[in-house]
Amino acid sequence: MTHNHHENLSMMDAVTTKYGRTTFVTVSKTLAIILVVIFFICLIATGLLVYSFSSTCSTNDTVSLESEALKVTDNTSVLCEPNRKDSVKKVYSEPEYVSPTVLLTTTPTSTRKPLTEPSSTKASQDTDIRLPKSIVPEYYTLHLVPFIQEGNFTFNGEVTIRIKVLNSTDNITLHADTLKIENVGVMNVKNESVSVKDVRTVEAKEFLVIDLDEDLDQGQQYYVHIVFKGILNDMLEGFYRSSYVENNVTRWLAATQFQATDARKAFPCFDEPAFKAKFQINLARLNNMSTISNMRKIGTTEEVKDLPGYVWDHYEETLKMSTYLVAFVVSDFHYISKGIFSIWAKPSSLAQANYSLEIGPKILKYYEMFFGIKYPLPKVDMVAIPDFSAGAMENWGLITYREPVLLYEEGISSKFNKQRAAHVVAHELAHQWFGNLVTPVWWEDLWLNEGFATYVEYLGSHFVNPKWKDLDLFLVNELQESLSLDALKSSHPISVKVNNPDEVGDLFDKISYSKGASIIRMMKFFLGNEVFQKGLKKYLENRIYSNAEQDDLWNTLTEESLEFKVLPENVTVKEIMDTWTLQTGYPVVTAIREKNGDLKITQERFLLDRKENELDKTLWWVPITVVDDDNKTKKTWLKNERQIEIKQALSQDNKWYLVNLHQNGYYRVNYNEENWKAIVDRLQGNGHRHIHARNRAQILDDSFKLAGAGYLSYDIALNTTLYLRFEKEYVPWKAALTNFQFIYNMFVRSGHFDKFKAYVTALIADFYKELTFKEANNEDPLMILNRMEIIRYTCHLGYKDCILEAVQQFQNWRNSPNPDLENTINPDLRETVYCTAISDGGQEEWDFAWNMYLSSNVEGDKEIILSALSCSKEVWILSRYLEWSITEDSGIRKHDTAKVFACVSENPIGHDLVYSFLKTNWKRITKYLGSSSSSFSSIITTTTAKFNTEEEVNDFKSFFQRNKEEFGVAFRTAQQAIELGEANTVWMKKYFNTVVSWFKNTKLY
Template sequence: MWLNEGFASYMEYLGADAVCPELKTLDQFVVQELQNVFHLDSLKSSHQISVAVNNSDEINYIFDRISYGKGATIIRMMEHFLTSKVFRKGLTNYLQERKYSSAEQDDLWSALTEQAYEDGIFDGNMTIKEIMDTWTLQTGYPVVTAIRNETSLILKQERFLIGGKSEDKNSTLWWLPITLKGQYDNMLTKIWMKAEQEIVIDFNRDPSFWFLVNVNQTGYYRVNYDIENWQLLTKELNSRSGFKNFDPKNRAQLLDDALNLASAGYLDYDMAMNVTRYLVHEREYVPWRAAFNSFDFLYAIFSHSGQFDKFKDYMLYLLDGLYKEITFNETPNDATLKIYMRMDMLWRACQLGKLECVQESLKQFNKWQFTINPDKENVISPNLRGIVYCNAIKSGSQSEWDFAWQRYLNTDVGSEKELLMSGLGCSREPWILYRYLEWAITEGSGIRKQDSVRVFSAVSSTIVGQHISYSFLKANWNKIKKYMGSSLMLFTGIVRECISTYPSQEELTDIKQFVKSKSDDLSSASRVIQQLVEQGEANLEWKKRNFDKIVRWLSSFRG
């Protein structure tokens, strides 16, 4: 199954790049697929790509980010270490040989190995099966630690876990295609870690020059460095134009790796936060997208604390120049990535309470609200409607909510219904949110049964709504279950949205007790529930270990 879905996911990006290279879809792949799946795959409760299914109910839960995102990512990695030419020739041979018949992954591995031998990419001691079985038949992915030692470089691998270093470092090892480049190197160095815990290679470079591993993040692994190299990389990033010496994909990689390595305890948070300082000069979408992914985690943590103002001030400092350049003002000639940047940036700016952003959202919503025929004359840009709807309803009164609800009932456009449905969950009025959830499980309310999960997701996405949705779930369990009937996927989806992954210790204990009491109803979704609980536990441990450190860094930061 993963071969089908993984190839389909990867080919979407290759096809789009062939037709519209200006979209930079292959750059976007790094943040939309590779880094996106990293988080789920760093849980102990993750699963192999190639996994056995014990009953029909389990099938739906295999169609997750592991099958799609990780599948696409390791196929991309394979194309890079084979070269595109060899990969495509081998793939063509495989399709010709297996047409009109069934196939399994070993058939593809054989075809690619034969082509790699023919073109001299592999010697006789390597096979695709030996390499790729470590990726498809094992759970997780590694972190490679690179330590410079005089004229050599030590490379070590171990499984990366969100909760910190594994106690059994030797239990899981991968075949790793290592790409390496020094600050002034003109050529890439390419070597293999052949399921070895540690290798040492010659590396005669000036110790005052930085080096980079996993160039363009073509490999499915994180990279940690010795402290001296992290300092050199950070210095280069934070020089006025030095960050441009790194490809946008590698800037995204450095941000994502640094913040996640720090989160898991592999790197000091002071170093990771110092890496983010350069963003005040960054104008490319892909690095910012990587940063937003990690900052969203910090937002969720800090928004549940009395130290939120410190995080907010730092974020608004980083966003200030970007906001002034992009704002709400669209032009017909805006590049696609600029549109994406505007949407992501405005969402965070308004979320952080930037006054101009919130006021503009209200202004545009109210202008729409008072048009003669709002169902036919929506003056808000389609690209900005999600931002405007949410912030106007969040900052407005019942009047804004009722207006949006009526537009939801009146529109026949599916995408508009989805935007309005999400925006309606942004209200800060508890009674409105309780009523909205009630309507989501009531026949004839105007909300289709298949859209109920989206309503619970919208309500749960806010601090106010998270507690309300979980309380509602517990109080209405049997009613929700009865309303969803045989649709186990929808029922599990509602449960997933209502369980917070940022709980207090008391809330986590309650969640564990509650899901245990409902274990019979959730038997086929046990992996999903286990992942949610594990994320909650990891986030609690993270707060104990790192929260005060980041507060101190934010308190001492001077822009």
């Protein structure tokens, strides 16, 4: 894919600062005299300022540079320390790493540009946010001094970047955001300075532009030295601050989160994934703290001169890597180690790191075998950060996590927490190859990172915990979830052009992750394991330490497929996969048996908002598998065409057939009424065991979604659930309950909710009684998941026995002598027990749970309590809870704000309340979270999810129109929310009465 190049930023847009000749202006004699007087006053003032600055903040004789030898010398560099009374003190002594071939002296004062604020360029109409390609970085030497304990939460820094000029240019353009640039200097490799004409910013693009008085020569190397200051922000992005409380003392730390475009908030850099370089990082810290970074520490120098209590930590140079993967943490954490693995956490939580330390090395070794390439770094550090916006981040060699997804406490954390830890660790370790070793050229191919990591995480987790049946769970956790979102017209292709930083953040959604993973799983299915793995290995080897586009992957996979002849003749992987990555949506495949046994297969795009007589012309290459009632399988291709016929696909004796074996293909399947009825009949009693659990989950999910979009009768879709009385497998139950939840949401505010409640309660009552609240010894893991889901839903529906048991267990815990240490409630059922008791109780129950939340040291348990606190039926309590979620120091961490909103939205009493709260506190919420936060998108999604009236949808449309400039990364999310709300409104008009009638007339016994 080609991109626009901007070799000369002075021509970038109409409002960029320009230099050149200007026209003359005549002035009066009086005005001229006044101007001369002002000039001399300014001249004198400038002289005094220069004298003052030079006496307090002079630079000395050398500029720090990288080197292969990494030899420390005594040369120093000086910066003014921010926000301190003794501002004339040196901030740090900078150890210099001297190149064996070149040593540069300080740029003369006349050519080094001292700054207070760079001149600013306002937002441009030009939407291209890409850097010019005239210059590439080769090596960064970075020094940072974070002031964590002083209370001002700032940092000082210096960076020296060795650049190479690909095309002659008179400016150096890189990224910087929210940094104060103090000083800029440019030199060539002969120690000769390059005169800096101006330094300016382009705010709309987060560019820092260094304009020069002469052109840089093509093919030559130069050094850019920048002195800067920044803020350790509280927005969980860039270089930011976090804290925890231990022994009633607040402990502070500094951590990084750079993906996708926030490295520029920590240091000036070429902050695009294609601009790979090596980094040599140096971090200053207090004596009682520690630092970690991507590579191993190679030494600590003596105490920093004129900054008592501070020392320097120096790190090995990295491999060639992208800026978003650079990472460092400054803290007083402790760690445990096993081989090359170390896990860091606050001291009181370190014992909870044992499980992740046990599985991490096993998963890494499995991936080395799977990818056929050894892990290239000397160590893996994994860190549990108290405040962290994402679930985890795959920084090369230093993986950062939100605490509850890395830590697991046996007997307190749930099995779900244990499973989640395995998945997240597996996901981030997969990135060490897919994303870190080979990186997408640009964010439009983010899915190459996230889709592969999401799919491969299931392979890694399955390797260490095969009893969890992760390969089955993929269907309900990823594939079916993404099919729901991808049915919207406001969905987007997997590979999509990005025009601004907000749109980069917008791509971190289920399409990039879950759809990406699903089409990779589909591709592995039609290529076969051997071709798939050999192709991946060749792709990684060909692009190692470099960048790639999706076509690079398609080409290597095609080479392997030709050797093994697994594709139709003259067909490439690109031809097939482009239909899945470059087009929005997916097909519904309709399979109808002819009287002679032929099978007619047609495709059309599946849309939730389906218009009669309006056929979307999009077509896909669809891998078709047909399974008959004798368990015989036929395979063919629907080759980017509307329909095909499979001759003699079925015998006259076949009563039913299924398409899409194990739901390997990313599409839905519809049949004629005759085959649907035959499938429903086959599911009854023990007959369902003749159909694989994955296909039973597919039948349930496809039928409900087809009915909701008007492709299928709701009577048939609901009839597929009748057999669930006999179902014991988790995956079909999960698919069913997910689809029941949609109907729950549509019914819960209506006068017919009792009919839905009666049917589903009768459906699950026997299984609920069989499972009970008590876990058996050595119980199958999927039965544990069944218990969690079935009991949660049974209590959710108000089943009396379930509520009484939950309330009794909660009260026993509450009345125990020491509830902090004596909680006998099954960890896997705590969320249900807590929620049910708080819903049934009042302020006393809520306050008790809140105090347990504040005192708990197990983050997984805190998460569970946080969810349960939203179950109150007291409107004032829910209002206060929402208020606390956007209040500093309330006890709710900023990264949990979205969770509070989501959980209150799930409460029927809280749904209208949370939407009203969102509108009333819009400005405050956007300021608190920042419109670039992924939490913001999540809040929009959950707050609007149950809209099903024109009044609700129109109100949100109006709200969106008034505030759409402030939606940031949630802009597409808001459009999807509107489309879903409109679809729900249509559903209520078209299908509500039909579904009411079915529940009213259907009896299970």
